[in-house]
Amino acid sequence: MCRVAKNFRFKGWLFFKLWGKISTSMTDKTAVITGATKGLGRAIAEIFAENGFDLCVCARTEADLDAMQEEWKKRFPASTLFAFPADMSKKSEVMEFAGFIRKTWQQVGVLINNAGIYLPGGVSDEREGTLETLLETNLYSAYHLTRALLPLMIPHQSGHIFNMCSVASILAYPNGGSYSISKFALLGFSKCLREEMKTKRIKVTAVLPGATWSDSWQGASLPYERLMQASDIAKAVWGCYNLSDAAVVEELLIRPQLGDL
Numbered sequence: 001m002c003r004v005a006k007n008f009r010f011k012g013w014l015f016f017k018l019w020g021k022i023s024t025s026m027t028d029k030t031a032v033i034t035g036a037t038k039g040l041g042r043a044i045a046e047i048f049a050e051n052g053f054d055l056c057v058c059a060r061t062e063a064d065l066d067a068m069q070e071e072w073k074k075r076f077p078a079s080t081l082f083a084f085p086a087d088m089s090k091k092s093e094v095m096e097f098a099g100f101i102r103k104t105w106q107q108v109g110v111l112i113n114n115a116g117i118y119l120p121g122g123v124s125d126e127r128e129g130t131l132e133t134l135l136e137t138n139l140y141s142a143y144h145l146t147r148a149l150l151p152l153m154i155p156h157q158s159g160h161i162f163n164m165c166s167v168a169s170i171l172a173y174p175n176g177g178s179y180s181i182s183k184f185a186l187l188g189f190s191k192c193l194r195e196e197m198k199t200k201r202i203k204v205t206a207v208l209p210g211a212t213w214s215d216s217w218q219g220a221s222l223p224y225e226r227l228m229q230a231s232d233i234a235k236a237v238w239g240c241y242n243l244s245d246a247a248v249v250e251e252l253l254i255r256p257q258l259g260d261l
């Protein structure tokens, strides 16, 4: 871990110690979002902040987290943002992030397992190690963080977990390779978790977006209207969150109006 990150974490802990003395209120208006500095995660963070949630977010790039915190103070003064640098493909860093959350909050209302990467390639021609990288980033991250945070949901018999799957969770396509395998697996994880959490009154939603403008589409020469907006996904997630206690959206499949690319 780089020196800057260590220092950042130390400052985070210090901040927690001070903050913890004045506010450790137990509330379900708390959301954890992984990979929240850009794209879908960022749009989802914004909609929850607009609605008065406090947020604990992570990403790998500290400069982006710092910039996000500065922006938050101006745009969402009613939302406290805790920003933690973590590479979610590494179990040790997932556990550090989870430890920070457990020390900061007594309850997690919403967990959005969003961090993920796309590496193109087919099973026959992708680089050695691609499957491992994609499983670690797109699947194990969500599995380990969820397990670590369930103790902040189960005792309250409340909570909502969103897993950012993909259309690639139900459809194989050229150049999809290990990305698609990892997203099929994430959907499998969501289904297992959904069954297990039914009686604990914790909702589980698998989000399956099609092509959505974000950094991962940088350089694509496609008409703007051909892809969805990250805010479309955020609005759909927010809608799912706001159903009555009696209802859960198990799978949210959302595609561009003109279909898959």
Ligand SMILES: NC(=O)c1ccc[n+]([C@@H]2O[C@H](COP(=O)([O-])OP(=O)(O)OC[C@H]3O[C@@H](n4cnc5c(N)ncnc54)[C@H](OP(=O)(O)O)[C@@H]3O)[C@@H](O)[C@H]2O)c1
Pocket (backbone or CB within 6 Å): 034, 035, 036, 037, 038, 039, 040, 041, 058, 059, 060, 061, 062, 064, 086, 087, 088, 089, 114, 115, 116, 117, 118, 137, 164, 165, 166, 167, 208, 209, 210, 211, 212, 213, 214, 215, 216
């Ligand atoms: N955009 C689409 O068309 C689309 C469609 C279906 C599903 N999805 C899924 O939606 C999710 C978000 O995608 P996006 O398009 O919004 O991506 P994006 O614009 O590239 O943003 C990804 C976010 O995740 C963070 N991140 C990436 N790897 C990470 C890691 N190992 N640990 C911690 N944070 C990490 C990034 O920050 P750092 O780089 O600083 O870490 C960034 O904040 C992914 O799971 C993706 O598979 C996207």
